[in-house]
Amino acid sequence: MARPRAVVLLSGGLxxxxxxxxxxxxxxxxxxxxxxxxxxxxxxxxAARRVAHALGAASHRVATIDLGQFGGSAxxxxxxxxxxxxxxxxxxxxxxxxxxxxxxxxxxxxxxVLEARDLFVGVNAIDYSGYPDCRPAFVAAFEALxxxxxxxxxxxxxxxxxxxxIELDKAQxxxxxxxLGVDYGLTVSCYQASPEGLACGRCEAxxxxxxxxxxxxxxDPTRYAPxxx
Amino acid sequence: MARPRAVVLLSGGLxxxxxxxxxxxxxxxxxxxxxxxxxxxxxxxxAARRVAHALGAASHRVATIDLGQFGGSAxxxxxxxxxxxxxxxxxxxxxxxxxxxxxxxxxxxxxxVLEARDLFVGVNAIDYSGYPDCRPAFVAAFEALxxxxxxxxxxxxxxxxxxxxIELDKAQxxxxxxxLGVDYGLTVSCYQASPEGLACGRCEAxxxxxxxxxxxxxxDPTRYAPxxx
Numbered sequence: 001m002a003r004p005r006a007v008v009l010l011s012g013g014l015x016x017x018x019x020x021x022x023x024x025x026x027x028x029x030x031x032x033x034x035x036x037x038x039x040x041x042x043x044x045x046x047a048a049r050r051v052a053h054a055l056g057a058a059s060h061r062v063a064t065i066d067l068g069q070f071g072g073s074a075x076x077x078x079x080x081x082x083x084x085x086x087x088x089x090x091x092x093x094x095x096x097x098x099x100x101x102x103x104x105x106x107x108x109x110x111x112x113v114l115e116a117r118d119l120f121v122g123v124n125a126i127d128y129s130g131y132p133d134c135r136p137a138f139v140a141a142f143e144a145l146x147x148x149x150x151x152x153x154x155x156x157x158x159x160x161x162x163x164x165x166i167e168l169d170k171a172q173x174x175x176x177x178x179x180l181g182v183d184y185g186l187t188v189s190c191y192q193a194s195p196e197g198l199a200c201g202r203c204e205a206x207x208x209x210x211x212x213x214x215x216x217x218x219x220d221p222t223r224y225a226p227x228x229x
Numbered sequence: 230m231a232r233p234r235a236v237v238l239l240s241g242g243l244x245x246x247x248x249x250x251x252x253x254x255x256x257x258x259x260x261x262x263x264x265x266x267x268x269x270x271x272x273x274x275x276a277a278r279r280v281a282h283a284l285g286a287a288s289h290r291v292a293t294i295d296l297g298q299f300g301g302s303a304x305x306x307x308x309x310x311x312x313x314x315x316x317x318x319x320x321x322x323x324x325x326x327x328x329x330x331x332x333x334x335x336x337x338x339x340x341x342v343l344e345a346r347d348l349f350v351g352v353n354a355i356d357y358s359g360y361p362d363c364r365p366a367f368v369a370a371f372e373a374l375x376x377x378x379x380x381x382x383x384x385x386x387x388x389x390x391x392x393x394x395i396e397l398d399k400a401q402x403x404x405x406x407x408x409l410g411v412d413y414g415l416t417v418s419c420y421q422a423s424p425e426g427l428a429c430g431r432c433e434a435x436x437x438x439x440x441x442x443x444x445x446x447x448x449d450p451t452r453y454a455p456x457x458x
Contacts (some may be wrong), residue, residue: 027427065294065335098338101378105334106294109327132383141377145370154361 003029005116006162007107010060012047013189014209015165018177020055022164023120025180030120032057033110035103036064043197054186063106084107100133104142104161105210111159114149119146120162126169139163153192170212178218185221198225232258234345235391236336239263239289241276242418243438244351244394244419247406249284251393252349254409259349261286262339264332265293272426276417283415292335333390340388341379348375349391355398368392373453399441407447414450427454 006028010016023030034048042187045062052060100123108121123134132138143161147153165173174184190199199206201224213220235257239245252259263277274291281289329352336348352363361367372390376382394402403413417440419428428435430453442449 052454063294065292097341097380098334098378101337101374102331102334105331106325108330112326132380133378135377137377138374141370141374145330145367145374148364148366148370149362151326151361 003027004118005029005031005058005111005114006118006120007031007033007111007114007116008057008120009103009107009122009214010048010052010057011122012044012049012051012187013122013205014170014177014187014212015124015173015189016048017051017182017184017187018054018173018180019120019122019162020051020057020224021177021182023118023162023179024175028118028120029058030056031036031110031116032060032115033103033107034060034062035106036062039098043190043195044188047186047197050186051182055181055182061110065106067100098133100131100138101142101183104146107204108146108150108159112152115152117152117157118160118162120164122162123166124168124173125166136163136165139166149156169215170208171215174218175216178216183212183221185223189222194225198223200225201227232256234258234260234287234340234343235347235349236260236262236340236343236345237286238332238336238351239277239281240351241273241278241280241416242351242434243399243406243413243416243441244402244418245277246280246284246354246411246413246416247257247394247402247409248349248351248391248404249280249286250409250411252347252391253285257347257349258287259285260339260345261289262332262336263289263291264335265291266328266331272422272424273417274420276415276426279415280411283412284410290339294331294335303433327362327426329367330371333375337375337379338386341381344381346381346386347389347391349393352392352395353397353402354395363395365392365395368395397404398444399437400420400444403441403447407445412450413442414452418451423454427435427452429454430456 006023008020008023008030009030010020020030020032032052034045036045049060099199104121104213111119139161146159146161152159188197189205191205192200199222210220237249237252237259239249241262249259261281263274265274300437302409318369333350354364368390375388375390381388417426418434419432420432421429428451439449
């Protein structure tokens with residue numbers, strides 16, 4: 001019997017690689033979607049291609065949207081510095097306006113064409129509690145939208161938005177992914193990775209990732225850039 | 230006192246031009262957003278520029294997304310013919326998967342950067358009842374999403390998604406727009422307009438538009454292409 005299809009958002013980072021492994025392990029024919037929204041860390045997209053292949057995705061697409069023209073985030077606006085001095089209060093400047101809404105809308109469109117009923121996203125409410133669009137309330141609201149916005153919903157199918165790591169901390173995520181065979185050496189999480197995918201080791205994403213491996217008692221396979229002189 | 234800001238989705242067609250006029254008449258500083266999603270009728274985007282200027286939009290941006298790579302719609306997939314033989318049953322093949330979800334997600338992102346609390350969209354439940362993402366249930370679900378997906382929502386502001394023509398028929402829409410000074414000669418609705426913006430006169434969008442002017446008792450300013458020999 002054919003496996004049910006799913007669309008999995010895949011950034012190339014640690015979280016979404018884990019989610020792809022979960023979808024595949026769950027028996028889905030997983031179609032991976034990466035979105036180039038003008039982010040600085042294009043090395044993530046190269047990582048996404050490697051991860052999709054390594055984990056056996058049925059296909060992988062990269063969609064392009066220019067969010068940079070709207071400004072407003074350190075990840076897309078070169079005039080805003082990426083912070084390297086620890087966690088900040090409130091919503092981080094690395095928040096990209098409506099990013100997850102946009103990426104899920106693309107995933108939803110592709111799911112309609114593929115006749116997939118399942119979407120997977122690697123949002124995480126614990127490490128990223130400052131991002132509005134990483135919370136369970138956001139996931140529930142998008143799933144509700146998906147079921148009225150689409151042909152499948154109108155015709156009575158139920159679309160599901162899976163966020164399987166939303167309540168896990170980084171240590172739990174890397175333990176789970178390691179058990180499913182994820183090679184985290186292929187992934188890039190750093191907000192300002194070099195074009196070769198070397199991590200800065202100083203930004204918030206690097207800090208969370210390193211602590212995750214440490215707390216999980218697993219070796220950190222991240223390739224770090226040499227420190228600036 | 231400064232006018233409140235709003236983001237208005239502007240396709241360059243009749244419906245969204247009317248909605249822009251409504252937003253401006255309602256006292257908003259209206260920022261118009263057009264989305265190039267790989268549609269065949271690029272003449273609409275030229276029309277959008279003219280309409281935004283004529284109606285006094287505070288700014289106008291064109292965002293680009295490649296939906297064509299997903300296929301599945303006669304508007305973006307050149308292997309699917311645009312029907313010219315009258316209304317079809319069910320969801321039309323001109324439906325673009327998740328189009329309104331995507332365009333509203335872009336509008337939401339820009340609204341966050343502009344600190345706008347109001348979005349306007351020209352969806353219409355009567356003439357386009359076959360499109361899942363033109364129904365009141367879709368509008369309500371997206372508004373609910375917007376209020377959990379964004380910084381403004383988290384910080385307690387209320388975002389509103391206005392769909393002021395959703396219950397109007399085409400005749401009511403053109404009467405309202407004419408009363409607000411919309412020059413419909415600037416707009417292009419045709420699914421397969423020529424590069425110069427000439428309408429085919431035969432597709433479903435042309436049929437609905439022509440009937441609207443006729444029923445409103447207004448002259449039809451549409452520039453039609455000469456019939457094929």
